[in-house]
Amino acid sequence: MELMKPDEPFITTKLDDIMAWARKNSLWPMPMGISCCAIEMMSFAGPRYDCARFGSEAFRFSPRQSDLMIVAGTVTYKMSHVVRKIYDQMPDPKWVIAMGACTSTGGMYRTYSVVQGIDLFIPVDVYVAGCPPRPDNLIKGLMEVQNQIARGEKPGQKVKNIYPRIRFCK
Amino acid sequence: MKEKLLDKLNTSFKNSIESFSEFRNELTIIIKKADIEKICSFLRDDAELSFDSLRDICGAVNRASVDRYEVVNNLYSLKNKYRLRLKVLVDADDMNVPTVTRIWPTADFEEREAYDMYGIVFDNHPDLRRIYMPEEFEYYPLRKDFPLMGIPGSLPLPRK
Numbered sequence: 376m377e378l379m380k381p382d383e384p385f386i387t388t389k390l391d392d393i394m395a396w397a398r399k400n401s402l403w404p405m406p407m408g409i410s411c412c413a414i415e416m417m418s419f420a421g422p423r424y425d426c427a428r429f430g431s432e433a434f435r436f437s438p439r440q441s442d443l444m445i446v447a448g449t450v451t452y453k454m455s456h457v458v459r460k461i462y463d464q465m466p467d468p469k470w471v472i473a474m475g476a477c478t479s480t481g482g483m484y485r486t487y488s489v490v491q492g493i494d495l496f497i498p499v500d501v502y503v504a505g506c507p508p509r510p511d512n513l514i515k516g517l518m519e520v521q522n523q524i525a526r527g528e529k530p531g532q533k534v535k536n537i538y539p540r541i542r543f544c545k
Numbered sequence: 546m547k548e549k550l551l552d553k554l555n556t557s558f559k560n561s562i563e564s565f566s567e568f569r570n571e572l573t574i575i576i577k578k579a580d581i582e583k584i585c586s587f588l589r590d591d592a593e594l595s596f597d598s599l600r601d602i603c604g605a606v607n608r609a610s611v612d613r614y615e616v617v618n619n620l621y622s623l624k625n626k627y628r629l630r631l632k633v634l635v636d637a638d639d640m641n642v643p644t645v646t647r648i649w650p651t652a653d654f655e656e657r658e659a660y661d662m663y664g665i666v667f668d669n670h671p672d673l674r675r676i677y678m679p680e681e682f683e684y685y686p687l688r689k690d691f692p693l694m695g696i697p698g699s700l701p702l703p704r705k
Contacts, residue, residue, distance in 0.1 A: 452679070452700035452701075453678070453679055453700075455702055455703055456703050459703035459704075460703075485694070486693060486694065486695075487686055487691070487692070487694055488678070488695070488700070490702065495702055495705070496702045496703045496704075497705070
C-alpha cells in the first residue's frame with residue numbers, strides 16, 4: 376500500500392481505548408457555579424493551578440459543547456430543576472463532579488430548602504470533599520474522572536455516596 | 546429628636562400607640578395595626594421628622610399564643626440621622642396587615658418576603674407573590690410549627 380511506509384512507527388490498540396484516551400485528555404467542563412465553590416473552581420481554571428495541564432482548559436458555558444459538569448455550590452430545590460435541565464442538555468457521554476460539601480450532601484445547610492446531595496436527582500461520578508475544596512483537590516477529582524474514563528467505566532454507574540445524610544425529619 | 550418624635554406622635558396619634566421602649570438609643574414603638582398607613586405617611590411627610598427611608602421590613606414570631614406574629618418596619622431619617630423601629634402585632638387568626646408600599650415603594654419585595662416566610666398577608670399590596678420559595682409551595686417555612694427539614698414531598702425534585 377502507498378499510505379503505509381515501512382520505516383514509520385505505529386501502535387496497535389482497541390478503538391474503545393483510543394477513544395477513551397482522547398476523551399480523558401480533552402474534557403470540556405460545564406461550570407455550574409452556584410455559590411462560593413465557584414470561586415475555587417475559577418482558581419482551578421486560572422494560571423496558578425491551571426487545569427489546562429490536564430486537557431480541560433476550555434470551560435464551556437454552553438452545555439451543548441461540554442462533557443463534564445462541575446456542580447460547585449449549594450443546590451436548592453428550586454435550583455435543582457435548572458441543574459437537571461442543563462445536565463439533560465449535555466451530549467452523551469457526560470460526567471459529573473459534585474464539588475464541595477453542600478453539593479455532595481447538603482453540607483451545613485441541613486434545612487428544608489437545600490437538596491441533601493445532588494445524587495438524589497443526577498448521577499454523580501466523583502465527589503470532591505471540602506468547604507470549599509482547594510483547587511488542587513478539584514484537580515484530584517478531575518484526575519479521578521480521567522482514570523474512570525481510561526478504565527472504560529460508564530458514567531454515573533460506580534460511585535455510591537458514602538456520606539451519612541438526612542433527607543427529611545419524621 | 547426622640548422627645549420631638551414622641552410629642553408629635555402623642556398629639557396626633559395618641560390612641561394608635563400601644564407602647565414604646567428604648568434600647569441603646571434606639572426607639573421601638575408598637576402601634577395598632579389599622580393605623581399603620583396613617584402613621585407611616587405622617588412620619589414620612591412631616592418636614593421635621595422626615596423618615597424618608599424604609600430600611601427593612603421583617604416578620605417575626607413571638608412565643609405568645611395571642612399576637613403571635615409581628616411585622617417590624619425599620620425606618621431611617623436621612624435628615625436627622627435617626628432610626629425608628631415600628632412594630633405591628635399580628636394575631637394568628639387575622640394575618641392581614643395594611644401595606645406600606647404606597648408610602649415607600651421599596652416595601653414591595655420586603656413584604657413579599659414576610660408573606661413568603663410567615664404567611665402575613667399585606668392588604669392592597671400590588672403584587673403579593675412568593676419571592677423565595679416556588680409558587681406552588683403551600684407552607685410558610687419560618688413559622689415555628691414548620692419542621693426544619695421540611696415536609697416530605699412538598700418540594701418536588703426532578704426525575705432521576
